[in-house]
Amino acid sequence: MRDVAIVSVAQTDHRRAVPELNEVEMIQPVIQTVLEQIDAKISDIGFTCSGSSDYLAGQAFSFVMTLDAVGAWPPIVESHVEMDGAWALYEAWLKIQSGHADTALVYGYSKASPGDLPRVLSRQLDPYYYGPLWPDSVAMAGLQARAMLDKGMITEAEMAEIAHRSRTSAESNPHAQVKGSPSVDQLLAEDYLSNPLRKHDCAPVTDGGCAVVIAAGDRAREWADNPAWIRGIDHRVDSHNFGARDITRAPSAALAAEKAGVSDGQVDVAELCAPFTHQERILRNELGLGDDVEVNPSGGALAANPIMGAGLIRLGEVANRIMAGDAGRGVAHATSGHLLQQNLVAVLEGSS
Amino acid sequence: MSAERVAVVGIGQTKYAAVRGDVSLPGLLREAAYRALDDAHMTMDDIDAIVVGKAPDFFEGVMMPEPYLADALGAVGKPLFRVHTAGSVGGSTAIVAASHVESGVHERVLTIGWQQQSVSEAMWALSFPIPFQQQLVAGAGGYFAPFIREYIRRSGAPDDIGILVALKDRLNALKNPYAHLHEPEISYDSIKESFMLWEPIRYSETCPSSDGAFAMVLAGEKAAEASAAASGVNPAWIRGTAMRSEPATASGRDQISPKAGQDCAADVYAQAGITDPVADIDMVEMYVPFSWYEPMWLENLGFAPEGEGWKMTESGRTRRDGDLPVNCSGGVLSTNPIGASGMIRFGEAAMQVRGQAGDHQIDGARTALGHAYGGAAQFFAMWVVSSEKP
Amino acid sequence: MAESDMEDRSTSTMPGGLWTQPSVSVPDIGDGEVIQRITEPASLHYSYTPGRAPTRFLRGLAEGKLLGGRAEGHDAVYPGSRGMDPVAARPTVESVEVGPDATVTAFCIVHIGFGEKAPPTPFVSALILPDGAAASMYGTVLGIPYEEVRIGMRVRPVWVPEEELGLTSENITHWEPTGEPDVPAEQLKGHM
CATH class of the missing domain: 3.40.47.10 (Thiolase/Chalcone synthase)
Structure with missing residues (x-):
């Protein structure tokens, strides 16, 4: 097993409803922050994975728009789970364990407020x-x-x-x-x-989200003094x-x-x-x-x-x-x- | 570091149809899963983890249905994982399943992709109207048809190339007993005379809406060899996997030949040691929901120079007797349960290199490409499988 | 969103409480036949909110203006309600008026429309690049025989009467030709 650590964490200030923002507007500052905290760009990230739910958003393919908050140009290696972001982190961890990436950006979010x-x-x-x-x-x-x-x-x-x-x-x-x-x-x-x-x-009931960066070995030590x-x-x-x-x-x-x-x-x-x-x-x-x-x-x-x-x-x-x-x-x-x-x-x- | 070698050792699929009213959702999945397990000479007890994928949950009206399906899939007490990456999801799911083994974390993984499009109104489930958002009054084909027109303009392709693709794929489907559409009477003229939906796309150049599921058992090297010894069927070794995504709209983006597709192909070829795709790959299962996407993807995947993909199609090189057979199963044009469609491509490629494809087998197929895409032609997933161990 | 909806709620607030669903209907079929289908009605109520960028875009439309957005320190103007520069991964905080004249970058002829708002078929559904914008938006092209529409054709929006302007994309009913010379198609690559 490779040594893999969490090196950066960011989250929204959670609220009952964030009616002034849509999902991509809500999660973008979190993604920006989680990268800026370690002075990283999306080009430093080997794999990106997110978790969200169409039923919560009340919209099919709701995660597609959220990709605009990541900067997928040039194209990136990316995937999505219809599960909590913790499982997105699990997928990213597998990707690093299999040697296909050394670093990963993971995020999970929802606006529960539009529905009951x-x-x-x-x-x-x-x-x-x-x-x-x-x-x-x-x-x-x-x-x-x-x-x-x-x-x-x-x-x-x-x-x-x-x-x-x-x-x-x-x-x-x-x-x-x-x-x-x-x-x-x-x-x-x-x-x-x-x-x-x-x-x-x-x-x-909460609108909000979270983003995390994980990295293997020396990369993790570069990005954090005391990686988790x-x-x-x-x-x-x-x-x-x-x-x-x-x-x-x-x-x-x-x-x-x-x-x-x-x-x-x-x-x-x-x-x-x-x-x-x-x-x-x-x-x-x-x-x-x-x-x-x-x-x-x-x-x-x-x-x-x-x-x-x-x-x-x-x-x-x-x-x-x-x-x-x-x-x-x-x-x-x-x-x-x-x-x-x-x-x-x-x-x-x-x-x- | 070197990842664990992974192979496909079991494959199972349902009969596809517009409505599979004879089975419940769990029944549909078990039909595919048991066939895959039988093929692998395994039982549910042998499986370490289950990785499932499908497109929007509104199709079946069950939100994140995997906890509900845990019992039916023999997943109780095991890891159960759900992927959703739009139309590419079947391919992405297979890749995530492969990661479970490549990482050394699990040894034998069952993966299933499905859609029961008959349960709700399929067009509604894909894109019901959302307030504040402009509704595309042209429907799903109306989204992609403009790109096809631009491809025709750029390449100067004759306007019947799409008809040739549809004819080839629907004739191929006649040799695949699982395919949804079996149209023995299909002909060049019948396609040409079929109703124009989104000019230049005709009715017979469009994918159907299907119910169905596809399952595979993936295994690490030791387990794969044990399974092969029991079943007598050669494993399909995974030689490379790749995924790429790009935004739906971006300045500089070319929807006709998306960079994400080019990058994804370059990545998977490099992993598989492929330098000359036409020579090194024996057959392709390509995600072609509208006929014209065959020549477009031939160029995007590096099988033909820019603007010349249609020449490969026109000259018959992508027919089953050509030098690069494409979609011998009948492809998405003959069978389209969206969440499974990508996995069917990946799995059919594996069936070919295992020599399991029956009447639509390409003799001597040793290396095959499975390809899937989704969203606004922005999400790509590919793998290369081979009869030879890497 | 109404003030009462903003309160913390942990149980259903749907009118009528929890037990308002119609009963499940099982078709009456004879003994021994397999039940092929039951109808299980389900309804969920969502109160959507558009977000900042779509709000700006819709307010522009209500004033008869076509707006795009630009991210701080970046050049590309994205028309419509996206709200993000997807390359910069930054919000398009600066509103910029684009068009109204525009160029058709791609199109198809629709013979089967979708939804109640579709015009009579056949009609042209096009990707339309407003002047000053980096990417196209979808629109319907009318006012010209459909077989005469071209990639590169110049068009302008046709608005509903001023008194009918509202916070909706439907303010622009369709696009029609301006009669200007076409833009060479090669110049449109990368702006669909």
């Missing part, structure tokens, strides 16, 4: 059996939270504590959308949104038959964590893509993270959740902490589908 997000996400379900019932993403997550409460895996107070901690942490994140939180008691006094979930249990080396990265998927499996578990997250080598060393920081409070508990369990591990110092998806970028941001947040010397080894997680069905886990490390 929970309803749009219901279109990701089995179209024969689940889809016609139109269960939205909050209702689906509510089933999962209820199952956990019934099993005694979590309490509503603990869920509120996760919300409180995440959004309090977000106060130090300049890009966060939801910063600060009422007290746990105040949160618990709120009405249910979709019982047992209250509003604070749910990620906000990708020591392991893996992704797995679970069954879509939610009624036929234990939805309080995410075996694919555990497997991805094992393959990525999460337990091979100390974890100083973890950024977990948990759009609902109770899902942080599932992920802590599956990744084997102890109570001593600092989780989501950025505020996580509960502070800003630009779908298609939210997972890539987790990788970026861990990388930033390593590059800044605040953490030696960290874990980043991304998810796709309902109820944490698909999961990606990466282990990042500073130079030892």
